[in-house]
Amino acid sequence: MGERRAPLGIVSSTETTAEAPSTLTAPAATGRVAFVTGGSRGIGLACARRLQADGYRVAVTWRTERPSPLSGPTGTQPLTAVACNVTDSADLDRAFDEIEAALGPVEVLVCAAGITDDALLLRMTDERWDRVIDTNLTAAFRACKRASARMVRRRYGRIVLISSVVALLGSAGQTNYAASKAGLIGFARSLARELAGRNVTCNVVTPGIVTTDMIAALSPERLDALTSSVPVGRAAAPEEVAAAVAFLVSDDAAYITGAVLPVDGGLGMGH
């Protein structure tokens, strides 16, 4: 690969001076600061608990219900729970300030905050569309922008965005949700290219059907119909998604960036 110095405004990603990160200079896995948006429930909480068990110092945002308990297994740090509306820039900034003051700069960012607000397109209001795009995609943009500054300066960062199998599969009634989740993929890959030279990786996990509040409202018949289309024949436990996230932020995944890792029981195969 040749060296290419691009004009101001365009970032070159083909620098020949990029070296494998030294394990002597990368921050130790134990005690790294991880921030999970949407970490008070569902997939986000499972990610927070898994990273906590793996020895990270974990902060989570919560909106309606503070996670409990904050403590984890013996020898691990309690969760730092920060009340935060991720769609409010000032609130997210304040949350980052609080976390940096309590734990230090964020080294691992998991964007798991997400909502659905389903309607057929012909019935979808601007408000429903905006709400879902704002929470699922724009909030990730804000969080990544804020976290990236320190990550770039410190030459270390791991970012994982929680997308969805529907990003590439599509789902009737979920044009807003699918668009927001597909948007995360383009965003993640662009950011991955921008920051790869600074030892900051950005990857995406696409869960399929996961046993969380998001599907708890479905009727047993509807849930059966959905899971019958999954080759593995069941919904995932949130911990199975968290395991993929834990891998992507680990030292073993230092050479993985811009990847889209499905955790969907084969539902999204071929996309």
Add this chain to the structure above:
Amino acid sequence: MDNEAAFDKFKSCAVEVLQVPAEKITLEAKFTDDLEADSLEVVELVMALEEAFDITVEESELDGVDTIGQAFDLVTSKIG
């Protein structure tokens, strides 16, 4: 802070971020042509300067800042 002390401080940020010898940090030096800095390195330099001088630089203020001299003028305009 006098101008010379400010430029010394500016220069040490530039050397650290851009990984170039101090002699190359002259007022006329262009980021891309002379210092081979890509846009991410310029962003990193701005962040380092914000920290070092305790200032904030808005995105729009970077338009047209192509040389060390222009960047230094921007910094000194904020430190008074």
